[in-house]
Amino acid sequence: MSRIHDALKKAELERTGGLTPERLEPPPELGALEATQAGPALRGGAENSAATLTQTHGESMSPVTVEEALLANCPQPAWNPDTKMMLFFDEQNHGLGTEQFRTLRSHLYHLRKELPLKRLLITSPLPKEGKTFVAGNLAHALVRQEDRRVLLVDADLRVSGLHLWLGAPSTPGLSDYLAGGVDEFAVIQRGPIDNLFFIPGGKSVSNPSELIGNGRLKTLLDRLAPSFDWIILDSPPATLVSDAKLLADVCDGVLMVVLASSTPFDLAQKSCQEFRGKRILGVALNRAQGASIYSSFQYYNQQKPGDTSGEGKPPKQ
Secondary structure: OOHHHHHHHHHHHHHOOOOOHHHHOOOOOHHHHHHHHHHHHHHOOHHHHOOEEOOOOOOOOOOEEHHHHHHHOOOOOOOOOOOOOOHHHHHHHOHHHHHHHHHHHHHHHHHHOOOOOOEEEEEOOOOOOOHHHHHHHHHHHHHOOOOOOEEEEEOOOOOOOHHHHHOOOOOOOHHHHHOOOOOHHHHOEEOOOOOEEEEOOOOOOOOHHHHHOOOHHHHHHHHHHHHOOEEEEEOOOOOOOOHHHHHHOOOOEEEEEEEOOOOOHHHHHHHHHOOOOOOEEEEEEEOOOHHHHHHOOOEEOOOOOOOOOOOOOOOOO
């Protein structure tokens, strides 16, 4: 029995509340559908990726897309998250922190009313300014909304760290996919929270920029985008290497993270200039203290669709 057939049965079982496999036996023509629709969907193409297969056996059942079926069949390893860093796993003790990420979520949805926004790149001027912290917790805030499916991607192939904070396996991951060693459904993990999916960084590589720029990342995101409401990418620092700029080419917008009372203004300005011509959505101020915490996510470029006049501007102070 094919992998697609197995995945379709598993997805339909979940959606129908545990109907027996016998009731989900596909009609004879399913094999033809696998060959004509499922195959192209897995190999690429936006139209084919939305192909829908319907299983029936004596009565009508809800349609299951190939992507939904295969996502349901992704590995679901046990996670052991660091609750000090991944705030939503211990929300009771991080009330103010989780509320700030809900505020950031609201800002993003406000922008989304006017801008095409799904693939979001999280970066910072320097290391250890909180970009991974923001990426991980923002993904959790987004997936907490009803019927929102979120993919969190560790695209920092130089110093992958998201898997450590999530307590998740590090391989196979993005580097393995970009090198052509595995397919996308081998690297996507299902998280312990419903509709949260994660791609770790993968094996350490000596040529991260070349892998990011080889075209396979764009193919991956194009293929998966219809199946997710948000795709959040954590990236290397913007001023040290070219990786973040390459990643921005396949994203809809960039969120810059700066460290309160630490990141020099001129360095933040230089970081924004690295993304000239890209859509900079705004700045998240990490580790803000006192009264400043209430405005830590409040600067965003309120530009209209097609208006690039605000792109590349530094954060206000």
